[in-house]
Amino acid sequence: MRRSKEKKHPFQLSLQEISNGFKEARDATGLFDDMAPAARPSFHELLGLGELLREKQGWSLKQIQTLRGHTRESTTKLYLDGHEWTTVEVPARQKQQH
Secondary structure (H helix, E strand, C coil): CCCCCCCCCCCCCCCHHHHHHHHHHHHHHCCCCCCCCCCCHHHHHHHHHHHHHHHCCCCCCHHHHHHHHHCCHHHHHHHCCCCCCCCCCCCCCCCCCC
């Protein structure tokens, strides 16, 4: 059995496997079929949003860093910087029948 350097347990999922699973589930909904694949929401964006929302709820940078497992504060700051929301009107999306 081949072992990955990023896995500490044989059944642990790699970041790539998690990202691919998210992409597969997202695409299975059909909600984003009209968008280019590169423009569709990603697992990475979801992580960044979660960190931003925790920061807005009063979590400290150190708490977010610990939760995410970042060894450096600068890595956590990268996720937080530039993820501020602006108001954009988006029409409601419904799954299209095939």
